Amino acid sequence: MNITIFGSGYVGLVTAACFAEVGNHVVCVDVDARKVATLQSGKCPFYEPGLDGLLTSGIEAGRLRFTTDAADAVRHGTYQLIAVGTPPGEDGSADLQYVLQVARTIAAHLDDYRVIINKSTVPVGTADKVRSAVSEVLAQRGVSQDYDVVSNPEFLKEGAAVGDFRKPDRIIVGADTDRPAELMRSLYEPFNRNHDRVLLMDVRSAELTKYAANAMLATKISFMNEVANIAERVGADVELVRRGMGSDPRIGFHFIYPGCGYGGSCFPKDVKALAHLARETGFAPRLLDSVEAVNHDQKRFLHAKMRAHFGSLAGRTIALWGLAFKPNTDDMREAPSRELMEAIWADGGAVRAYDPVAMEETRKIYGDRPDLTLVESAEEACEGADALALVTEWKPFQSPNFELIASLLKEKVLFDGRNLYNPETLRDLGFRHYAIGRAARVAV
Numbered sequence: 001m002n003i004t005i006f007g008s009g010y011v012g013l014v015t016a017a018c019f020a021e022v023g024n025h026v027v028c029v030d031v032d033a034r035k036v037a038t039l040q041s042g043k044c045p046f047y048e049p050g051l052d053g054l055l056t057s058g059i060e061a062g063r064l065r066f067t068t069d070a071a072d073a074v075r076h077g078t079y080q081l082i083a084v085g086t087p088p089g090e091d092g093s094a095d096l097q098y099v100l101q102v103a104r105t106i107a108a109h110l111d112d113y114r115v116i117i118n119k120s121t122v123p124v125g126t127a128d129k130v131r132s133a134v135s136e137v138l139a140q141r142g143v144s145q146d147y148d149v150v151s152n153p154e155f156l157k158e159g160a161a162v163g164d165f166r167k168p169d170r171i172i173v174g175a176d177t178d179r180p181a182e183l184m185r186s187l188y189e190p191f192n193r194n195h196d197r198v199l200l201m202d203v204r205s206a207e208l209t210k211y212a213a214n215a216m217l218a219t220k221i222s223f224m225n226e227v228a229n230i231a232e233r234v235g236a237d238v239e240l241v242r243r244g245m246g247s248d249p250r251i252g253f254h255f256i257y258p259g260c261g262y263g264g265s266c267f268p269k270d271v272k273a274l275a276h277l278a279r280e281t282g283f284a285p286r287l288l289d290s291v292e293a294v295n296h297d298q299k300r301f302l303h304a305k306m307r308a309h310f311g312s313l314a315g316r317t318i319a320l321w322g323l324a325f326k327p328n329t330d331d332m333r334e335a336p337s338r339e340l341m342e343a344i345w346a347d348g349g350a351v352r353a354y355d356p357v358a359m360e361e362t363r364k365i366y367g368d369r370p371d372l373t374l375v376e377s378a379e380e381a382c383e384g385a386d387a388l389a390l391v392t393e394w395k396p397f398q399s400p401n402f403e404l405i406a407s408l409l410k411e412k413v414l415f416d417g418r419n420l421y422n423p424e425t426l427r428d429l430g431f432r433h434y435a436i437g438r439a440a441r442v443a444v
């Protein structure tokens with residue numbers, strides 16, 4: 001099959017590589033000429049485990065190519081996928097300018113039947129807007145051409161994106177007529193062999209499913225962060241509570257890890273966008289607003305603990321482990337580390353930071369500044385620092401040599417933003433260990 005994908009970001013590239021892997025011919029089109037040049041030279045523009053090799057195989061097999069030439073791309077694929085960003089606007093609504101721009105671009109070159117598939121996360125009603133944008137341009141061209149618009153939201157997680165795409169839990173297809181529905185079934189056939197994962201529904205329900213799923217996951221996290229805050233105040237250990245709760249299969253162990261707040265390009269923006277959508281209908285999304293408010297506060301948790309411990313952060317240096325919004329990615333969008341660093345800097349403190357892959361991204365965001373030192377190893381971050389803060393639970397941080405760490409730090413103080421470390425071990429080594437909702441087992 002011939003497939004065109006607009007947008008060479010996390011979703012676009014993973015989708016392209018996985019469709020090419022199973023024998024399709026895929027063209028990726030992006031407006032970012034530098035990104036396209038990087039891809040054409042065989043490099044992946046960001047870190048995503050397993051993606052590099054898959055892109056290379058696709059290119060070498062002659063089934064995957066990259067271009068900025070939209071006319072060529074629209075000619076290529078019966079399937080035209082939209083996988084561009086939908087960032088939050090000022091009021092929390094999803095900014096649809098990139099999606100609608102792609103719709104107009106497709107329409108400008110449309111000269112045969114195409115199914116336009118929206119993979120970006122968008123508010124309910126976007127497919128109608130895409131249809132209007134396409135029709136408008138076709139009318140301007142004086143062309144009458146058949147096409148369909150379907151919704152096909154994506155559920156992959158960064159850091160595990162290739163595996164998620166190859167083995168999806170479900171393939172949501174929002175289509176209002178049979179023709180595009182059948183085309184979508186054929187497209188996903190290679191990913192649908194073991195059992196039928198295609199859930200066919202109307203377009204609006206498909207669009208809402210994506211927001212609802214992300215909002216539910218964000219709700220679980222904020223709920224647990226709230227439980228953690230209660231645990232701290234009543235002298236309980238949230239890690240024991242988490243295990244006790246998760247063993248109930250109705251609750252489950254997934255996504256109930258308390259921490260220093262959820263980040264990333266999706267949960268924060270999607271919770272806000274769904275709340276905005278609700279408000280537009282006159283409905284007050286009280287739960288969603290609270291999910292967002294709890295997360296907002298939780299991202300300030302470590303900073304509050306630091307202030308409480310040191311009194312003032314002026315002149316203090318904090319060693320920071322983990323900058324990416326979660327392990328196995330270099331994505332810094334809405335990363336809790338950013339809020340923490342910015343708060344430390346605002347207080348006159350400095351940061352020595354290390355992340356296994358997100359150093360370059362961090363450099364791009366903050367450039368050279370005297371209160372940020374990016375170092376080459378976890379240990380180097382601790383040299384001469386007043387305390388250590390663990391923000392992202394990368395594997396190499398899981399079992400550190402605490403005796404060495406203690407010898408490098410000025411004070412044995414650890415702010416554990418992911419409840420990664422054993423309070424007893426740290427207590428025995430003389431550490432002051434601040435964790436999330438574990439007051440009962442943490443030496444304070």
Ligand SMILES: NC(=O)C1=CN([C@@H]2O[C@H](COP(=O)(O)OP(=O)(O)OC[C@H]3O[C@@H](n4cnc5c(N)ncnc54)[C@H](O)[C@@H]3O)[C@@H](O)[C@H]2O)C=CC1
Nearest residue numbers: 007008009010011030031032084085086098120121154158
């Ligand atoms: N990042 C993730 O893990 C997931 C993201 N999503 C959703 O998928 C969408 C895309 O997200 P990401 O891949 O993270 O975005 P991204 O920001 O990594 O990439 C978007 C790409 O689209 C390109 N672009 C913008 N306008 C264009 C145009 N007119 N024509 C061609 N390319 C254009 C940009 O240059 C950029 O390379 C968003 O709606 C997001 O919410 C859904 C599931 C997972």
Ligand SMILES: O=C(O)[C@H]1O[C@H](OP(=O)(O)OP(=O)(O)OC[C@H]2O[C@@H](n3ccc(=O)[nH]c3=O)[C@H](O)[C@@H]2O)[C@H](O)[C@@H](O)[C@@H]1O
Nearest residue numbers: 154155156157158221255256257259262263264266325326
């Ligand atoms: O729409 C999207 O973009 C994607 O958003 C999330 O994926 P992602 O943002 O890549 O990462 P997650 O693994 O969901 O983590 C998000 C944030 O929640 C935090 N988190 C996660 C789980 C948990 O128990 N506790 C917790 O604090 C992580 O540290 C991270 O900051 C969803 O998991 C994907 O299904 C969805 O496709």
